[in-house]
Amino acid sequence: MRAALLKVLRTNGFHCLSAPDGYSIMTILTEQDVDLILLDVMMPGISGFDICRDLRLRHDNPVPVIMISARGDEADKVTGLELGADDYIAKPFGDSELLARVRAMLRRAHIAPAPAAPRVRQLRFGDWAVDLPQRQLFAPSGARVELSGAEYDLLLALLEHPQRVIGREPLLEMSRSRLGNASDRTIDVHICRLRRKLGDEERRELIRTVRGVGYIFTAAVERA
Known part of the structure; x- marks a missing residue:
């Protein structure tokens, strides 16, 4: 739910x-x-x-x-x-x-945004960009990076909570619509794939493992 x-x-x-x-x-x-x-x-x-x-x-x-x-x-x-x-x-x-x-x-409650307020259409971290309406990830070169639905949802969950440690269970919950009855191991596998596609497999600078807890997306994220 x-x-x-x-x-x-x-x-x-x-x-x-x-x-x-x-x-x-x-x-x-x-x-x-x-x-x-x-x-x-x-x-x-x-x-x-x-x-x-x-x-x-x-x-x-x-x-x-x-x-x-x-x-x-x-x-x-x-x-x-x-x-x-x-x-x-x-x-x-x-x-x-x-x-x-x-x-x-x-x-x-007088806190609704004005009807004409622009929606967030893009998330940027460094030279990378995520197009939210198209659900697409673009590399610094401008090339589109192919992501599965589960990989995209997991990346989005990390980008919405940048520079904060997120446990495997919350990540699993955020991605439940794609991952179904998955396990912690499933999250680890998708994180590994994301790192590879972000060119982060060896240095692990963007998605860092917090041993015994979960993961943290280390870069600042801008909304546009």
């Missing part, structure tokens, strides 16, 4: 962070500001209801929350809204409905 949501939102120009449980959400909120939270009721460890209640108690200027749940009963919706959720959407739902609710919530 998280992988599907990330793909839809990022494709439509939103910058997204992913959290596997409530404790991770709290960690993210202490480190940076966010404009909107999509909160699943059935989260591991602590329910979305409890997280929503805690968010409202802790923050004087609460972040808008849209609760997501397979439990579409009226009582559950009432509970979520009474705990402080701003909207409630029941599974299954379509991409169009999700995007409409997200945009409406951001407009209500």
